[in-house]
Amino acid sequence: MDITSTTTQGATSAATKRSLRSARKGGRAQLSGLSRQRIRTAWLFLLPMIAGLGFVAGWPLLRTIYLGFTDATLSSIDSYAFVGFENYLVYDNGEWYGLLADGLWWQAVWNTLYLTVLSVSIETVLGVLIALILHAKFPGRGLVRAAILIPWAIPTVVSAKMWGWMLHDQFGIINDLFLKLHLISEPIAWTVNPDTVLGTIIAVDVWKTTPFMALLTLAALQMLPKDCYEAARVDGIHPVKVFFKVTLPLIKPALVVAVVFRMLDALRIFDLVYILTSNSEDTIVMSVYARQALIDFQQIGYGSAASTLLFLLVFGLTLAYIFATRLKLDGSGDH
Amino acid sequence: MNKTAKTLFATTALSAALGAAGLAQAATLNIPCSTGSGFASCEQTAQEWAESRGHSVNIVTVPFSSSEKLALYQQILGSQSADLDVLDVDVVWPGILGAHLADLGPYTNGAENDHFASVIANNQYNGKLVAIPQYTDAPVLYYRKDLLEKYNEPVPTTWQQMTETAERIQKAERDAGHDRMWGFVFQAKAYEGLTCDALEWIDSFGGGTIIDADGKITVNNPQSAAALDLAGSWVGNITPQGVLNYDEEGARRVFQGGDAVFMRNWPYAWALGNGEDSPVKGKIGITPLPMGPDGKHSATLGGWQMAVSKYSENIEVAADYVLYVSSKDAQKRGAIVDGRLPTIPALYEDPEVLEANPYFANMRAVLENSVARPSSVTGEKYNQVSNEFWNAAHRVLSGKSSGADSLSQLESKLKRIRGRRW
Numbered sequence: 001m002d003i004t005s006t007t008t009q010g011a012t013s014a015a016t017k018r019s020l021r022s023a024r025k026g027g028r029a030q031l032s033g034l035s036r037q038r039i040r041t042a043w044l045f046l047l048p049m050i051a052g053l054g055f056v057a058g059w060p061l062l063r064t065i066y067l068g069f070t071d072a073t074l075s076s077i078d079s080y081a082f083v084g085f086e087n088y089l090v091y092d093n094g095e096w097y098g099l100l101a102d103g104l105w106w107q108a109v110w111n112t113l114y115l116t117v118l119s120v121s122i123e124t125v126l127g128v129l130i131a132l133i134l135h136a137k138f139p140g141r142g143l144v145r146a147a148i149l150i151p152w153a154i155p156t157v158v159s160a161k162m163w164g165w166m167l168h169d170q171f172g173i174i175n176d177l178f179l180k181l182h183l184i185s186e187p188i189a190w191t192v193n194p195d196t197v198l199g200t201i202i203a204v205d206v207w208k209t210t211p212f213m214a215l216l217t218l219a220a221l222q223m224l225p226k227d228c229y230e231a232a233r234v235d236g237i238h239p240v241k242v243f244f245k246v247t248l249p250l251i252k253p254a255l256v257v258a259v260v261f262r263m264l265d266a267l268r269i270f271d272l273v274y275i276l277t278s279n280s281e282d283t284i285v286m287s288v289y290a291r292q293a294l295i296d297f298q299q300i301g302y303g304s305a306a307s308t309l310l311f312l313l314v315f316g317l318t319l320a321y322i323f324a325t326r327l328k329l330d331g332s333g334d335h
Numbered sequence: 336m337n338k339t340a341k342t343l344f345a346t347t348a349l350s351a352a353l354g355a356a357g358l359a360q361a362a363t364l365n366i367p368c369s370t371g372s373g374f375a376s377c378e379q380t381a382q383e384w385a386e387s388r389g390h391s392v393n394i395v396t397v398p399f400s401s402s403e404k405l406a407l408y409q410q411i412l413g414s415q416s417a418d419l420d421v422l423d424v425d426v427v428w429p430g431i432l433g434a435h436l437a438d439l440g441p442y443t444n445g446a447e448n449d450h451f452a453s454v455i456a457n458n459q460y461n462g463k464l465v466a467i468p469q470y471t472d473a474p475v476l477y478y479r480k481d482l483l484e485k486y487n488e489p490v491p492t493t494w495q496q497m498t499e500t501a502e503r504i505q506k507a508e509r510d511a512g513h514d515r516m517w518g519f520v521f522q523a524k525a526y527e528g529l530t531c532d533a534l535e536w537i538d539s540f541g542g543g544t545i546i547d548a549d550g551k552i553t554v555n556n557p558q559s560a561a562a563l564d565l566a567g568s569w570v571g572n573i574t575p576q577g578v579l580n581y582d583e584e585g586a587r588r589v590f591q592g593g594d595a596v597f598m599r600n601w602p603y604a605w606a607l608g609n610g611e612d613s614p615v616k617g618k619i620g621i622t623p624l625p626m627g628p629d630g631k632h633s634a635t636l637g638g639w640q641m642a643v644s645k646y647s648e649n650i651e652v653a654a655d656y657v658l659y660v661s662s663k664d665a666q667k668r669g670a671i672v673d674g675r676l677p678t679i680p681a682l683y684e685d686p687e688v689l690e691a692n693p694y695f696a697n698m699r700a701v702l703e704n705s706v707a708r709p710s711s712v713t714g715e716k717y718n719q720v721s722n723e724f725w726n727a728a729h730r731v732l733s734g735k736s737s738g739a740d741s742l743s744q745l746e747s748k749l750k751r752i753r754g755r756r757w
Contacts, residue, residue: 074413075434075715097751169577170515170589187515189577194733277580278402280525281726282733295406297719298413298431 061311068305074298087305099305104281108289109313114198115273115285116266119205124259126206127213128251132243134214135221145218152211160275163204167191167276191276197283205272209265213258220254221247256325260318267314286310362649363391364420364656371399371584372607376673384659390652400582401425402526405718408432412644420647421656424466424640426457427527427710427717433460437643440464442654449663450678457711458640465642467661470675472637473701474531474624475694477590477598477608481618482508494539494565494625497597501573504596513594518573520586521599525729528582530708530721531635532599533728536562538635538706539627545724546709546749550757554724555746560738562627567731567738579733591615599624601637605692606674621694623701636705638678670695676702713757723748 068087072080089098099105134145151159166173169189178184190200224247232242270287277283279292290310294303364385368377374396381392395418398404405428411418412435424432440463447455450468458466476497478490486504491497501518508516522528538544542559546552570576578586583600590598591607593614598604608619626632641657643650659665667682669675671691676698682688689695710717727745730736736744 073715074409075431077413095751169575169580170592170594187575187577189575189579192576192579192733194735278525279722280729292722295409296402296722298409298715 064304064311065308066304067300068308070301070304072300072304074295074300077300080301083301087302088309099302099309104284105286105289105306105309107281108284108286111198111283112267112269112285112287115202115205115269116263119202119209120259120262120266122202122206123210123213123262124255126210127258128217128255130210130214131217131221132247134218148214149211151208152215154208156208156271157275159208160204160272163207164191164276167200194282197277197280201273201276201283204276205266205269208272209262213262216254216258216261217251220251224250260321263321264314264318267317268310286313361390362652363393364649364653365393365395365418366421366656367395367397367404367419367423369397369399369404369423372603373673376669380660380665380668381656384656388652388655395419399584400526401528405431412646415646417644417646417648419644420649420653422642422644423469424458424642425527426454426472426636426638426640427708427721429458429460429465429640430710430714430717432642433463433465435645436460436465437645437647437650437654438463438465439467439643439654439657442651443467443658446658446662449681450661451680454638454640454678457707466640467642467657468638468640468678469661470638470666470669471678471702472601472639472676473634473698473705474535474599474601474637475621475634475698475701476624477600477604478620478622479596479615479618480620482596483620490620490622491597491625492622494536494627497625498565498569498573501596505573508596515594517575517589517595519569519597519599520574520578520581520589520595522582522586523570523578523729523732524580524582524585525725526582527721527725529725529728531637533563533566533724534635534706534708535599535624535633536566536627539624539631539633541627541629541631544706544709546712546720548712550712550753552746552749552753554749555742557739558627560742563728563731563738563741566728567734570732570734579729602674602676602692602698604674605694606672621697623697623704632701632704634701634705636702636707638676716752716757719752720749723752 067080069082069084070080071083071086085098087098089096089100091097130148134141134148154162165171167175167190169175169187169192172187172190174190175184175187179187188196190196228246228250229242232246237245268287269285270291273283273285274288274291279288279296284292286306287310290303290306292303293299293306297303366377366381368374368381378394381394384390385392397407404423405425408419408422409432412422412432415435422432422436424436429436443464447464447467451471454468454471455464458464458468476491482504483490483500486507488500488504489496491500497519505516505518521532523532534545537554537559540558540562542556542562543553545554570578575589581589583604586595586598586600587604587607589595590600591604591613602621605619605621607613609616623632624634641661643653643657647653661678663679663682666675666677666679667685667688670677670682670685670688674692676695677683677688683695683699708717709720713720723745727741730741730744731738
């Protein structure tokens with residue numbers, strides 16, 4: 001670097017030029033040797049990681065995409081034929097077949113997006129509110145911070161079953177409570193009634209994942225510089241204004257990342273929906289659809305095609321979100 | 336290198352020899368037992384077999400729901416795993432799982448001839464006997480004897496009568512302060528159980544069996560639509576809306592808790608309903624499912640078989656277990672303890688069996704009126720057919736569609752599934 005800049009500044013004598021040239025040559029050779037060695041070491045350290053990722057993520061992904069172009073079934077998984085895009089869309093005998101022509105698939109896409117948008121939005125707002133409360137100093141804060149994590153710590157299968165019982169139409173505690181409070185006049189079948197079922201799933205999902213949002217937001221809050229707040233206090237600025245003008249912009253990068261995580265999670269939601277409502281068409285989401293094809297119907301090819309579309313959708317939506325929020329994933333982001 | 340290979344070879348040979356020696360003495364079988372009411376007796380039977388034969392067993396807990404269980408078995412068998420040596424097979428599964436099941440023919444010594452011929456025929460796959468029946472099943476209508484007597488109502492024989500009786504008793508009981516009382520509970524969760532329930536309704540109305548024996552899709556007809564519309568009218572009136580998420584156990588809990596007048600369920604609920612801790616002990620009766628308007632009874636044929644996985648390392652031992660649990664003694668105990676219907680005709684005249692289950696005398700008639708699900712004709716596509724059918728029924732029950740609309744939608748979906756042939 002130094003040598004190059006010296007050269008561009010211009011040296012007059014030919015001798016100087018020559019000596020510089022040779023020095024540059026040697027320097028470059030030395031530098032490249034060093035950096036090549038560094039790069040080699042870097043690759044060496046990266047190799048196990050790359051191999052591991054390739055093995056556990058890359059290979060299954062490629063195989064799923066590949067199987068999506070075949071007619072493999074679960075009963076004869078070793079013998080299959082290549083069928084091109086038939087699993088996606090094919091015109092046969094005056095009718096369209098395939099995933100893209102299946103109304104249920106689009107219903108699943110719509111349900112997934114609906115659940116994701118509503119549940120992630122509610123979780124974000126609630127998570128920030130809870131984080132703000134937990135950030136304040138009050139007696140027993142440590143205990144409350146630990147307690148708030150419980151819903152997140154319970155395995156989804158367990159909490160979904162638990163909620164299934166609590167929401168039961170005949171014996172459930174939720175109906176009992178609401179009846180006693182005279183909020184409803186007769187028990188409601190929360191997980192069945194088409195008007196309540198999506199709302200119920202969103203509510204349980206919010207209950208479960210708000211702690212995650214609260215935790216990430218709390219971590220961001222604890223990193224904030226104190227001086228901004230002292231300045232704001234000296235200037236006598238209203239706390240609500242401080243939140244919107246100081247706190248929110250400062251925690252936004254962390255919040256955006258937290259939302260990406262939750263979005264990825266919510267788009268592939270499976271266990272909660274499957275346990276609360278099994279394969280019901282009202283609440284089918286993309287993962288449940290893919291599982292049904294893969295396992296229940298033994299259509300490995302078709303199910304793989306559905307899984308591939310699910311992957312592409314999650315991938316595309318996440319990219320779109322990253323671009324829309326101008327999130328810089330390389331760590332040089334400064335907003 | 337050479338040395339390592341030799342050592343490796345020697346070790347493998349040694350362990351193989353040890354393994355073979357161990358196998359001759361005692362094997363360990365992985366045996367599935369479903370969660371729920373039958374778990375205890377399943378485990379007990381397995382332990383007794385193990386003790387009498389000098390083998391050991393490893394009980395694997397599998398889901399109660401048949402749809403879940405099938406999914407699990409398909410994954411295990413699809414990966415050619417020996418995680419399960421024996422499998423309990425639903426009556427509609429031989430066509431789906433047959434390719435993975437061992438031929439039991441060489442091990443039975445003619446034991447299959449003791450069973451109902453129709454049930455054995457259902458267990459043939461490509462000319463091989465792939466499973467042996469453990470018990471058969473046909474649903475019945477459970478009713479509250481005490482309530483029918485109290486309101487002086489006869490045991491209903493048609494669906495229409497049942498609807499009216501249920502309405503009347505439900506209203507009277509609720510007026511008397513029992514505000515959680517319902518008229519009729521059944522299985523209407525979106526799963527295989529709903530296919531059974533709905534098939535009975537449309538068959539008793541003369542609507543056929545969804546797909547006939549020649550593979551023709553027959554389900555879209557006025558009788559089927561009328562049957563589904565009647566069932567749709569129950570939900571919210573005499574049936575809680577939550578029934579749309581009930582399986583067998585969900586319905587039993589409501590009925591056994593004393594909160595329903597009628598219940599459609601399999602015979603297993605009899606022994607439990609009369610158990611020591613049951614609130615309705617001694618208050619329940621059993622009768623064939625009601626008839627449709629033309630006087631036709633119907634009941635979907637169920638039942639479970641035992642099969643051996645082709646990938647088991649101990650096929651012979653596993654076959655012995657299968658024969659043990661399907662034997663006359665085992666079936667007799669199943670009938671007395673768990674209220675299961677034997678597949679061996681002689682047991683229907685056995686005095687001890689009849690003493691425990693007085694209604695078994697009528698069950699022969701119910702079995703004769705039973706209707707089979709279209710699993711043979713649709714083969715590997717049965718699951719898809721059943722899935723579309725239960726969804727069609729679910730749409731009507733949840734009030735989203737009329738019977739006629741739902742069935743015409745079902746017809747076009749079934750045509751898509753069939754493609755050129757089943």
